[in-house]
Amino acid sequence: MSKGGASIPDEEWERFLKEAEAGGAGAPEEPSARARMVAQRLQEEPGRPEGWRTYTPARRRKGKGWAVLGLVAAVAVVVVAVGPWGISDWFDDGDGTSATPLAAESERPTGPPAQEAAERPPTPDEPFRGSPAARWSDGTAGIHLPDARATGWMDRAQVAQALTKTRDFLAASSLDPAVLRGERPDRAIALINPHQSDVRGFLGKALRAPDRENDPLLLFSRFRSADVRPAGDVVKTRGRVTFREGERGAVEVSTDITYVYPVVRAGRDGDEVARTIVRREVVMSWDDPAKIVIEPGTFSLVSYKVDTTNGGCDTYTGYLTPTFPSERTAADAGDDGAVVDPYDRSTSMEERMREAEDEGCGTATRS
Numbered sequence: 094m095s096k097g098g099a100s101i102p103d104e105e106w107e108r109f110l111k112e113a114e115a116g117g118a119g120a121p122e123e124p125s126a127r128a129r130m131v132a133q134r135l136q137e138e139p140g141r142p143e144g145w146r147t148y149t150p151a152r153r154r155k156g157k158g159w160a161v162l163g164l165v166a167a168v169a170v171v172v173v174a175v176g177p178w179g180i181s182d183w184f185d186d187g188d189g190t191s192a193t194p195l196a197a198e199s200e201r202p203t204g205p206p207a208q209e210a211a212e213r214p215p216t217p218d219e220p221f222r223g224s225p226a227a228r229w230s231d232g233t234a235g236i237h238l239p240d241a242r243a244t245g246w247m248d249r250a251q252v253a254q255a256l257t258k259t260r261d262f263l264a265a266s267s268l269d270p271a272v273l274r275g276e277r278p279d280r281a282i283a284l285i286n287p288h289q290s291d292v293r294g295f296l297g298k299a300l301r302a303p304d305r306e307n308d309p310l311l312l313f314s315r316f317r318s319a320d321v322r323p324a325g326d327v328v329k330t331r332g333r334v335t336f337r338e339g340e341r342g343a344v345e346v347s348t349d350i351t352y353v354y355p356v357v358r359a360g361r362d363g364d365e366v367a368r369t370i371v372r373r374e375v376v377m378s379w380d381d382p383a384k385i386v387i388e389p390g391t392f393s394l395v396s397y398k399v400d401t402t403n404g405g406c407d408t409y410t411g412y413l414t415p416t417f418p419s420e421r422t423a424a425d426a427g428d429d430g431a432v433v434d435p436y437d438r439s440t441s442m443e444e445r446m447r448e449a450e451d452e453g454c455g456t457a458t459r460s
Contacts, residue, residue: 121382121383121384121385121386121387122384122385122386124286124288124289124378124380124385124386124387124393193228194228194229194230195228195229195230195331197230197235197237197333198237198331198332198333198438199237199239199333200333201438201439201441202438202439203439204437204439205434205436205437205438205439206225206436206437208434208458208459214366214418215324215355215366215368215460216364216366217324217325217357217364217366220324220325220327220355220366220368221327221329221353221355221368223459224353224368224436224459224460225436226329226331226353226368226436227329229329229330229331229353230329230330230331231327231328231329231330232264232268232327232328232330233260233263233264233268233330234330235329235330235331235332235350236260236263236330236332236333236334236348236350237332237333237334238256238257238259238260238334239256239333239334239335239336241253241256244336244337244338244344245338245339245342245343245344245381246342246343246344246381246383247344247379251344252336252344255336255344255346255379255392256334256336256346258284258390258392259334259346259348259377259392260334261284262281262284262285262375262377262392263348263350263375265278265280265281265284266278266281266312266313266314267313267314267328267350267352267371267373268314268328268330268352269281270323270326272313272314272315273314273315273316273323273328273354274315274316274318275315275316275317275318275412277300278309278312278313278315281312281313282296283391284390284391284392285391285392285393285394286380286387286388286391286392286393286394287388287391288386288387288388289393289394292393292394295307296309296312299311299411300411303409303410303411304409305409308409308411309411310371310399310401310404310411310412310413311397311398311399312373312375312397312399314352314354314371314413315411315412315413316354316356316369316412316413316415317410317412317414318359319359319360320358320359320412320414321356321357321358321359321367321415322356322357322358322359323354323355323356323357324355324356324357324366325355328352328353328354329352329353330350330351330352330353331350331351331438332348332349332350332351332372332438333348333349333350334346334347334348335347339378339395340378341380341381341384341385342381342384343378343379343380343381343384343385343393344378344379345376345377345378345379345395346376346377346378346379346392347374347375347376348373348374348375348376348377349372349373349374349438349441349442350372350373350374351370351371351372351373351435351436351438352370352371352372352373353368353369353370354368354369354370354371354413355367355368356368356369356415358417365417365418365419367403367415367416367417367418367460368403368415368460369401369402369403369404369413369415370401370402370403370404370435370436370457370460371399371400371401371402371404371413372399372400372401372435372438372442373397373398373399373400374396374397374398374399374442375394375396375397376394376395376396376397377392377393377394377395378392378393378394378395379392380392380393398442398443398446400435400442400445401413402433402435402457402460403415403416403457403460406454407454431455431456432455432456432457432458433455433456433457433458434457434458434459435457435458435459435460436459
């Protein structure tokens with residue numbers, strides 16, 4: 094264990110663990126995602142807290158089509174929401190491929206990007222054509238990290254390292270080619286505090302036998318390689334990372350990133366491209382090991398939420414399941430839910446979750 098870069102003697106650590114088991118004062122505490130979430134909800138919205146991973150079942154919609162998954166939970170949250178980009182104009186030939194790349198998103202946008210009058214369909218050579226993502230950065234380059242400063246128990250250098258490892262987790266969970274092919278996200282899991290028993294239980298169930306309550310897509314982007322393969326080797330990203338001092342002097346880091354995944358059918362030739370858009374918000378706590386039982390170089394999960402467009406609606410297979418344009422029918426209109434713009438990041442996920450709580454699966458205005 095480390096404390097501000099210094100090593101805690103084994104004898105002292107054993108004493109801490111014994112005191113923790115006995116409930117002794119001053120011993121490091123095992124972090125609980127449930128406790129963190131309830132505390133956060135009480136601070137932000139006083140009143141009766143929701144139970145951990147309780148949820149409001151999503152209303153079923155007819156067909157599949159461009160769906161936004163509708164599950165609301167206290168810690169693991171899937172909502173009928175997609176955020177807004179406050180970007181107004183792009184000056185190109187109408188498909189976004191020749192436009193000037195956007196600057197990093199350092200603060201929340203004020204509105205969605207401009208809507209093209211006629212969206213041109215993507216192709217394997219231009220998988221982001223007709224999409225605002227054509228102007229986004231590739232991979233981790235689209236994840237904006239703030240300048241580090243001394244916060245809580247960490248000095249400036251330690252905060253900088255925590256921010257870098259935060260981005261490493263986002264890459265390992267949502268950009269790693271092996272994980273996107275459906276393989277186990279071991280590199281990402283290795284960065285999560287193994288002493289969080291509730292999170293450890295969730296991950297075990299989600300990856301072994303996914304269901305509505307234990308869905309690995311809340312944290313990881315995975316496709317079934319037998320069904321689809323990437324259209325090219327680029328995932329477009331846009332979003333930002335912020336931090337503040339959290340409980341017990343921890344450095345609490347919040348991430349809000351949108352990923353755009355273009356895919357084609359596996360094992361077939363053809364020009365049809367589908368795009369799956371995932372917006373994920375993960376809040377993590379880089380805890381002081383003198384106060385929280387934690388492995389060096391790992392963080393404790395505070396909360397996680399996800400919005401998915403064209404990744405499947407009310408399906409809990411553990412994989413994103415995109416629908417291709419030729420497979421959609423009039424029944425896929427999703428008229429029982431919200432109409433959302435998956436590129437609009439101007440609304441926070443918490444706010445959008447409240448708005449969409451009873452909307453079920455919705456319809457995306459564009460892909």
